[in-house]
Amino acid sequence: MSEISFQQPFQLNKDEKRTFLLEKINELTEFHQQHCDPYRNILRTLPFNTAFTSLDEIPYLPVQLFKMLELYSVPREEIFKTLTSSGTTSQQVSKIFVDKDTAMLQSRALAAIVSSFIGKKRLPMLIIDSNNILKDRKAFSARGAGIIGFSNFGRDHFYLLDGQMEIDFEGLQSFLERHQGEKILAFGFTFMVWRYFYQACKAKGMKINFNDGILIHGGGWKKLQDEAVSTSDFNAAMQEQFQIQHVHNYYGMVEQVGSIFMECDYGHLHAPDYADVIIRDPHSLKVLPFLEKGLVQVLSVLPKSFPGHSLLTEDLGTILGEDDCPCGRMGKYFTIEGRLPKAELRGCSDTHAFEAVSR
Numbered sequence: 001m002s003e004i005s006f007q008q009p010f011q012l013n014k015d016e017k018r019t020f021l022l023e024k025i026n027e028l029t030e031f032h033q034q035h036c037d038p039y040r041n042i043l044r045t046l047p048f049n050t051a052f053t054s055l056d057e058i059p060y061l062p063v064q065l066f067k068m069l070e071l072y073s074v075p076r077e078e079i080f081k082t083l084t085s086s087g088t089t090s091q092q093v094s095k096i097f098v099d100k101d102t103a104m105l106q107s108r109a110l111a112a113i114v115s116s117f118i119g120k121k122r123l124p125m126l127i128i129d130s131n132n133i134l135k136d137r138k139a140f141s142a143r144g145a146g147i148i149g150f151s152n153f154g155r156d157h158f159y160l161l162d163g164q165m166e167i168d169f170e171g172l173q174s175f176l177e178r179h180q181g182e183k184i185l186a187f188g189f190t191f192m193v194w195r196y197f198y199q200a201c202k203a204k205g206m207k208i209n210f211n212d213g214i215l216i217h218g219g220g221w222k223k224l225q226d227e228a229v230s231t232s233d234f235n236a237a238m239q240e241q242f243q244i245q246h247v248h249n250y251y252g253m254v255e256q257v258g259s260i261f262m263e264c265d266y267g268h269l270h271a272p273d274y275a276d277v278i279i280r281d282p283h284s285l286k287v288l289p290f291l292e293k294g295l296v297q298v299l300s301v302l303p304k305s306f307p308g309h310s311l312l313t314e315d316l317g318t319i320l321g322e323d324d325c326p327c328g329r330m331g332k333y334f335t336i337e338g339r340l341p342k343a344e345l346r347g348c349s350d351t352h353a354f355e356a357v358s359r
Helices: 014-035 037-043 100-118 142-151 169-178 190-203 222-226 231-242 350-358
Strands: 079-084 095-099 123-127 139-141 154-159 185-189 213-218 244-251 261-263 275-280 294-300 310-322 332-339
Touching: 014 037, 014 310, 079 100, 095 100, 100 142, 100 213, 100 244, 100 261, 123 142, 123 169, 142 154, 142 185, 154 169, 185 190, 190 213, 190 231, 213 231, 231 244, 275 310, 275 332
Parallel strands: 079 139, 123 154, 123 185, 185 213, 213 244
Antiparallel strands: 079 095, 244 261, 275 294, 294 310, 310 332
């Protein structure tokens, strides 16, 4: 894995990238086949070899499998952190077992991707959540893992919400006074930003000027879709209420932490050099051409401690193109357009949404 470059995460053209990904993901498939018994047993049911010639041929696991099996490919004593997916009280959660090498790769990948969008300078950071989510540093939920990962891009972190999901207005005022005139980085999960920040401030008639601020948000669009809030509506609301000019959604999952897909200024999600997306027909699972909506398969060269390098999600998406986005980034760019009907409610902030509407 030493050949992975974390300098420019969107520099490989499609031929260079496919060559690189095929080599690395073939290596991971063989490694996990040798070191993870359940994964090896699954591959026995497939026409398996260790030299696939196309990314389309790489075996994939449905993300639901991580809720049913404990999948890891390193000795148990080397696992130092267990991540769990967000789930409601009635759901099983995925367990993702991370060793130090995998955590390092994930951290470096996340840093390269995010800094390519917001720059390398650490900014004063507003975290639109409660720090109660971080109680267990060895067993993070997807929400907690996201906060920890993104907090590396900020300084003077201020957690906006208390344990009852109410805004700490006094603390917010103090934070804004300390950083008057500075660019501020805000981070939160989509539904929580909307419900507990935007709607709460709007209800109080409180507009806040973040000047040339940046908001990164992701996970849990389901409740906003139910409320008929589109991406453009969301972005316009952030600008109108908070004067936040730069809003970047991201797509990612706990089963492939680090390999996130960030949204550019043209509203396109981008696959970095060390990850890729494939769209499959929901019925036949055949690969679909660009511009056709289907199930999203995600690939990543990062997961070594668990077989999460090729996963079939429950999300629906469309690849719009490759190497020709107007933003100038190389690689595939795409949109996510909801969940497969009857798929479980599982997004990072959907968990809190479920709890909120169930009270």
